[in-house]
Amino acid sequence: MNKVIGLTGGIASGKTTVSNYLKDQGFVVLDADEYSRKTTAKDGPAIPQIVEAFGQDILDEDGNLNRAKLGQIIFNDKSKRQILNEIVHPLIRQMMNADQEKYIKEGHVFLDIPLLFENGLDKNCDLIITVYVDEKVQMERLQARNNLSSEEAKSRIDSQMSLLEKKNMSDIVFDNNGDLPSLYKQVDKFANELKSM
DSSP: OOOEEEEEOOTTSSHHHHHHHHHHTTOEEEEHHHHHHHHTSTTOTTHHHHHHHHOGGGBOTTSOBOHHHHHHHHHSOHHHHHHHHHHHHHHHHHHHHHHHHHHTTTSOEEEEOTTTTTTTGGGGOSEEEEEEOOHHHHHHHHHHHHTOOHHHHHHHHHTSOOHHHHHHTOSEEEEOSSOHHHHHHHHHHHHHHHHTO
16 A cells, blocks of 8 residues: 655755655655745746735746745744745645645655644645754754854744654654764665565
8 A cells, every 4th residue: 555655854954855865766755845836936826926915026027936035024924924825835735636646556655845744734644754853953054054143043943843843743753963874774774664565
């Protein structure tokens, strides 16, 4: 029986690294962020509603979404973040569900969704994996990766459910406090177990 496996984590936890590694192993991974980019691409289905909610100046002169500007707004204002989520999430879900239906016939399907628990999508999964790091490591990696101050990094981390909470709600936890080989080893072990399920 093919399984739908939720893959989640937090900002700078290493979820994308795991997601890419699974794709390299030949697994189908449906990435919510990719669907999000499709919905918010120039002339994407979410753009008219985003402009209505955030104003015309949320687009650049070419008509593309100014992601940096939108990011600044939503990371510092919970109600604005909620508005954006209410526009984008139903569209993402529609696209992902259609692809999930298609691929589940052929094999296991991973759903790479940062807000898996927050949006109640864990209920649609047979198994849930969280890529976990301690907050100190998360802060360091996020600051280094995005060139952020500690305040900026903290506000982004605090805008999400804590990784500890996600870890406690998951069936499987990949601990990413170490190096890449140790992370890949955990993924390989799980992938082998999955093949025998």
